[in-house]
Amino acid sequence: MSLDLIVNGQARHVAAAPTTPLLDVLRNELDLKGTRYGCGLEQCGSCMVLVDGEPVFACAREAGTCAGKRIETVESLADHPLRAAFLDEQAGQCGYCLSGILMSAKALLDRTPHPTRAQIVEALEPHLCRCGTQSRILRAVERAAAALPEGAQRLGAMS
Numbered sequence: 001m002s003l004d005l006i007v008n009g010q011a012r013h014v015a016a017a018p019t020t021p022l023l024d025v026l027r028n029e030l031d032l033k034g035t036r037y038g039c040g041l042e043q044c045g046s047c048m049v050l051v052d053g054e055p056v057f058a059c060a061r062e063a064g065t066c067a068g069k070r071i072e073t074v075e076s077l078a079d080h081p082l083r084a085a086f087l088d089e090q091a092g093q094c095g096y097c098l099s100g101i102l103m104s105a106k107a108l109l110d111r112t113p114h115p116t117r118a119q120i121v122e123a124l125e126p127h128l129c130r131c132g133t134q135s136r137i138l139r140a141v142e143r144a145a146a147a148l149p150e151g152a153q154r155l156g157a158m159s
Contacts, residue, residue, distance in 0.1 A: 008076040018064020023047045025063040034074035034099045045127035048100030055104045074099035085144035093131035101127050105141045
């Protein structure tokens with residue numbers, strides 16, 4: 001069995017059953033290790049990725065349901081302002097939860113380039129961070145929003 005997926009802008013063909021969890025395909029078939037396995041029950045957010053721009057839990061999502069859809073992982077954020085903002089704010093401690101948090105933050109900033117603090121909190125609600133860096137995480141998302149290119153801000157305002 002095989003699947004055709006679009007991951008981080010690239011067409012990828014993988015040998016996997018459609019019922020294989022998306023997380024397993026990303027980590028084991030495509031060697032994208034940034035997305036983490038946390039609880040396996042859609043309760044911690046460590047496995048969050050974007051599918052057609054929407055945050056989804058990759059641990060329980062069957063990979064076959066993502067065929068033909070755009071999948072984005074944390075590896076896609078190499079040049080995104082979120083990366084620099086999280087580093088500048090020292091928003092990670094152990095870092096285990098950060099890939100999922102970053103993906104939910106990206107989805108928020110794609111929809112709402114200038115979110116309020118309440119909107120950021122709401123977008124990150126599905127994520128557990130046990131290290132106590134929540135205030136730094138919120139500041140990092142605010143910093144990234146302020147650093148977005150003007151064109152991206154206009155695009156988000158139009159959608």
